[in-house]
Amino acid sequence: MPDWLAMHRTMKLIRGFEEAVRGLAAGGAVPGLVHLCSGQEATNLGVIAALAPTDLIASHHRGHGHCLAKGAAPDLLLAEILGRAPGICGGRSGSMHVIDLAHGNLGTNGIVGGGVPLALGAALAARNRGDGQVSVCFFGDGALNQGLVHECMNMAAIWKLPVVFVCENNGYGEFTALEDVTAGADLLARGQVFGIPSGMVDGMDLRAVYAAASVSVARARAGEGPGFLICNTWRFSGHHVGDKQDYKDDDATRAWLEKDPIPRHAALLRHEGASDADLAAIDTEIDGVIRAAVSFARAAPPPEANQMRMHVHG
C-alpha cells in the first residue's frame, strides 16, 4: 500500500521549492533561465514513486520536481540552481544540467528530448546486466515532434528494452500550443506505431498517474519491453520565470487551476481520515525545510576559480 501521506508531503515539497526558486529568480539570485514545474507535481511524483530507488530517470529542463522526487536534498539542489559550490554539481551546471547519479538521475537537460536516448542507453545496460533495472525518460509535448524520440521508441521496441517513455503534456512547447505544431489527432498513435503499449492519464491525479506508471514499470521490469504514458497536465507558471504567458487562454488557465493536484489530493486524504492537524503538520515541516534550504543556498559560496578547469577529462 503506497504511503500517500508521504507522497503528499513530497508534492508539497516540490511546490514549496518551486515557489522559493521563483522568489530567488525574481530577486536576481538565479543565473540564466529557470523553468518551474508547479502544477505538474502529480505527474513527476506519480511516475517516480512507482520506481525502485535503484531505477534510473532522465529528466528535462523543467526538472526540479523529478530531482526532488528521486531523493535529491533540497538544500543541495537549490545551491546548484544558484550556482554555488556545495550544489549537487558544484554549482557549475545549474537548473538545466543537474546530474545526480547517487539518486539514479541521469540528469535534467537543456536539449529538448536530450534525456530520451540517455534513458534508452541505461535500459540497454540494464538488459545486458539482466538485473531488472528500469529507466524512465520524461519529456514534454514539444519533444513529441523530435525525430530523436521517434528513433528511440523504435529501438526500445525492436529490442524490448526496459524503458518507459513519459510525456508530460502540458499543452505548450515554450510559447506555442501543442495543436499548432503537432499533426495527427491522436498522440498515443506515436507510441502505438511501434507496438508499444500506450496510455493516457489525468496528470493532475497523483494516484491515477501512480497506477498507470506502476503497470508500465512492472511490464518493463518483467522483460516485456517499453511503455508510453502521456500525462495530461498543466504548468501554472510560464515557460521560464519571467514569461508573461500572454499565449495562454484565461478560461483554460482557470479551469486547470481548479484541478490543482495538491488540494485535490488533500481532499482525498481527508476523506480517508487524515485530519487538518496531519496536513498542517506537513505544511509546517515543509516550510521549515524550504526555509533552511533557502538560507543554506543563499549563504553558500560560489565555486573557486580553480574549479573552472577541473573535470573536463578524467
Add this chain to the structure above:
Amino acid sequence: MFMAEPRVIDFRTAVIEALADAMRTDRNVVVIGEDVGAAGGVFKQTEGLFAEFGAHRVIDTPISESGAFGMAVGAAMAGLRPVFEVMFGDFMTLVMDQLVNQAAKVRYMSNGAACVPLVLRTTMGVGAGLGPQHSQGFAAWAAHVPGLKIAIPSCPEDAKGLFAAAIADDDPVLVFEDRALYASRGPVPPGRHVVPLGVAVTRRPGRDLTIVAIGRMVGIALDAAGKLAEEGIEAEVIDPRTIVPLDVSTILASVRRTSRALVLDAAPRRFGVTAEIAAVIQEQAFDWLDAPVGRLGAADVPVPVAHSLEQLIIPDVATVVAAARDLVRGNGE
C-alpha cells in the same frame, strides 16, 4: 635468443583484434552501429565479433544515428563501455548534439561524478569516388569541443594500440580511421597492445625540418622525406597519433632542433587541425624558427566525385616535397 618474426597484418584486422581483446576482457564493452553485427561491417571492420559475442554485445541499429548514439551515451553513463560506429565520418553531423551537448559535457556538468566512457569510431577518406557526403572527417570540429579526445592512427600497430587506449579511457574518445589505410599492412604485436593517448612518435629522424603529419599524410610525408634526402634535406617526421590531447612537447623539441616546421593533414586546410598545431609551434618556439610554419591540407571544397578532380584534393608527395624545399631553401612562392 630466438627472435620471432614480426607479425604483419592489415589495419582493419588490427582494429578487430583490439576490439575482440577488449570485449573478452570486459563484458561491458559493446559494439554499436549500422551493419556491424551480422554483416560484419560494410568495410568488414567488425568481422567475426558478432559470431563470438552475440547480438547483445554487437548491436545492429536502425538508420537512426542520432538516437542510437544518444543511447550509447546513456549506456556509458550507466556502466557499459560502448564502441559506437558512425559509418561515414560525414554522418557525424547526425550525432552532433549528443556528442557535443551531452557526451562531451557530462563529466564537467556532474562535477566529476559521472562520466561517459565511450569510443566513437568513424571512417573518412578522399579517393574512392564516394563524393561530398561520404568522404569527410570532422576531427577539427570535434577537437574544438572541450571534453572530447581524438586519435588518428596512421598504421596497423597504432590502430590496435590507440583503440585499446581509447576503450580503456573513461572519457569519450573519437578515433578517425582513414579508409585508404584499411588495407595497409604492418607489424602488430599479438595480444594486448596499448598506445597511450597523448603520445606522439617520431617516424623518421632528421635535422633540417620537422614535418608533423596526421593519418594518411604520415605515409606521404615519409615518401617525401625519402625524395628530400636525395637533395640533401633531412626531414624529421612526427606522427602525433592523438590530436586531443596533443603531445606538444615532442613537437616543440623537434622544432627547436630543426628550426623549421611543416604541418600536413588530409582534411580541409582552413581552420583545421594544422592551424592549431601551427599556432602552438609559433607561440612556443618562435625564437627557434627560421621560417614561417607551413601548412598543407585538403582543398577547401566539397569533395567531388570525378576522379580527375578528386585526385587534386589531397596534397601529394610532390606538393609536400616542394613545400618542404621552399621552407628549407627559402625559395619563396
Add this chain to the structure above:
Amino acid sequence: MTEQQEKSWKFLESMLLMRRFEEAVAQLSVQKEFAGHFHLYIGQEATGAAAMAALESRDHVATTHRNHGHLVARGADPGAALAEILGRETGLCGGRGGTLHLTDPSLGFLSTSAVVGGAISLAVGGGYACKQRRDGSITAAFFGDGALEEGIAFEALNLASLWQLPVVFICENNSQDAWGVAKGGFPTLVHAAGDLRSIPGAVGIPAQRVDGTDTDDVHNAVARAVARARDGGGPSFIEAMTRRWAGSAPLWPELSTGVTDLRMATGEVPIEPGPHHDWYARHDPVLRLARTLLATRGDAAGRLRTLDRAITARIEAARQFAVDSPRAAAAAALDHVFA
C-alpha cells in the same frame, strides 16, 4: 489500340529506358569506368515510370541515392546522366556529384542527398515553396523504407501534415523478401512498425499501399494524390511494394540476372530453372508489362522489338558519349563553392 494500352506502352518505354540505362551503369562499373559505390533501380521501374507520368513539368522532385531511374524517367538526358556517373565534364553536375547525387534542377529536382532521410526533409521544403507560390505545383518525394528509421522522416511528415503541404511521399519499399539478417545479408528494414503506413497515419497523413510493380496501380494512386495536393488537400503517403532485385543483394551491385532478354516475354526463349526463374517468370516488372502488352492485338511483338532496338541504340549512344567525354578539368576544381 485503346487509350489504356497506349498509356501502358508509354510506361514500358520509360521502364525500358531505365532498365537499359542501369544495365549500362553495371557494365561501366565492371569496366572500371568509375569508382565508388552505386545503387541500381532494377526491379522498381514500374514505380518510377508511373509516378513520373503523373507529374507535370512545374513540379519538384526529391530523390535519394537510388536515383538513376527517377532522373531518366523524368526526362534527364541519358548521356549527361551517364557522364555524371563517370565523373565527366559533360555530366549533369560537371562530374562532381556522381551516382549518389544525380540531379537536374531544370527538371525540377531538388538537391539529391545520399544521406538516408535527406530527401524527405528537402521535399517538405519544396512543398513549402510550392504552397507559397500558389501556382498549383507540388513536390514528389521518393525514398526507401529505410528512410523511415531516421527521425528526420518523422519530423518532415509532421510538418507536411501540420501545414497541409502539397507533397506526395512515395516510399519505395523494396524490403519484401529482402536479404535481411536472417539470410546472412544486410538488414534492409529495422523498424518496429509492422506496417509503415502507420507512421504517416500517426500524424494524420492518408496512406495507402500499392503494388510497386504494377504501373496502373501506381499511376492511379499517385495521380489521385497529386490532384489532392494541387487542390490544397495536403500531403499523401504511398507505399509502393517491390521485391528486392537479386543484383542488389551483394554489397556491390551485380548484374546477376543478366541483360534483360525480352524474348523471355515473347516466349521465343524459355526461362531456365535456376535461382532467378521466378524473377524472369513473375517478378521482373519490365517482362511483366511486356507480357501484358504482347497479349494485345496487333503486332505487339514487332512494336516491342522496334522499341527496344531504339532504346538500346539510344543508351549505347549515351554510353559512348559519356566514355568519350573529357574528364572534369582541374581548372574547374575550385568553382562553385560560393557564388
